[in-house]
Amino acid sequence: MKRLYSSQYFTSFQCDRGRCFYVDFNHKTVKFSFCQLLAFRQQVKNINPKSHFNGENKHGFEILMLCNREHIFILDTVDILDLQELVIGTFGMLELNSILSTSV
Amino acid sequence: MKDLVRQKLSIHVEVMDLLNNQIRKEAQSSSAYLAMASWCDHNGLIYSAEFFYAQAAEEREHMMKIFRFINDNGGTAYSPEVSNILHEYNSLEEIFESALDQEIAITKSIHNIVYKCRKIQDLTTETFLQWFVKEQMEEEQMMRRALELFDLIDANNKPGLKLIDERIPQIRE
Numbered sequence: 456m457k458r459l460y461s462s463q464y465f466t467s468f469q470c471d472r473g474r475c476f477y478v479d480f481n482h483k484t485v486k487f488s489f490c491q492l493l494a495f496r497q498q499v500k501n502i503n504p505k506s507h508f509n510g511e512n513k514h515g516f517e518i519l520m521l522c523n524r525e526h527i528f529i530l531d532t533v534d535i536l537d538l539q540e541l542v543i544g545t546f547g548m549l550e551l552n553s554i555l556s557t558s559v
Numbered sequence: 560m561k562d563l564v565r566q567k568l569s570i571h572v573e574v575m576d577l578l579n580n581q582i583r584k585e586a587q588s589s590s591a592y593l594a595m596a597s598w599c600d601h602n603g604l605i606y607s608a609e610f611f612y613a614q615a616a617e618e619r620e621h622m623m624k625i626f627r628f629i630n631d632n633g634g635t636a637y638s639p640e641v642s643n644i645l646h647e648y649n650s651l652e653e654i655f656e657s658a659l660d661q662e663i664a665i666t667k668s669i670h671n672i673v674y675k676c677r678k679i680q681d682l683t684t685e686t687f688l689q690w691f692v693k694e695q696m697e698e699e700q701m702m703r704r705a706l707e708l709f710d711l712i713d714a715n716n717k718p719g720l721k722l723i724d725e726r727i728p729q730i731r732e
Contacts, residue, residue: 471560
């Protein structure tokens with residue numbers, strides 16, 4: 456299993472043998488197929504952190520249901536910001552890997 | 560490290576995002592045409608109403624083409640949310656002007672995706688989008704032909720407006 460990206464709280468991995476991905480959420484590690492990873496990315500991308508500061512999201516929590524509702528996460532503002540960094544970093548590394556694979 | 564993304568996905572992830580955005584725009588456009596059809600229907604402009612019903616169906620077909628393309632290539636297409644559809648218009652001319660503006664916006668959006676495909680060398684999507692580039696030329700031209708009718712015929716009186724309405728089916732030819 457190879458590490459793709461680490462943010463402050465979370466880490467993503469790629470498993471070549473299982474053709475899948477893992478995200479370590481500290482207390483729990485979740486396995487993702489590529490499709491599930493795309494859905495996870497979309498969910499995280501759709502969160503607007505500004506809503507945590509302008510009164511739109513008063514409680515400051517976000518609920519994420521992942522992998523066909525197999526997992527549920529309740530995340531606070533700091534977690535969300537960190538998760539958004541993780542998603543950007545993970546897909547950045549995947550793209551870099553694609554470029555390297557093509558050029559070799 | 561294996562390129563798992565490429566194994567699963569034939570198109571670029573960023574392009575997939577742009578295509579999903581395009582799905583939303585096509586859906587918005589389809590709904591806007593439905594609202595225009597409704598306005599025409601209520602104002603007795605039956606030929607224009609039929610024209611916009613057909614346009615709405617066509618935009619939905621475009622949306623579905625992109626939707627299926629994303630899923631067929633290993634990506635995830637997202638069903639779009641549509642809101643803020645305008646239902647109030649002053650005149651038939653205003654409707655066709657809005658329709659032309661809408662088509663121009665769609666054309667620009669398609670072109671931007673093509674530019675992005677070229678930049679990141681996504682030939683699969685670029686080839687797929689060629690059909691849309693050509694289609695948009697025709698769509699824009701059709702709306703221009705409709706607006707030309709207003710230059711030729713005075714739509715400020717009822718017979719003029721009726722005459723324009725009767726000519727609308729011919730702009731598809």
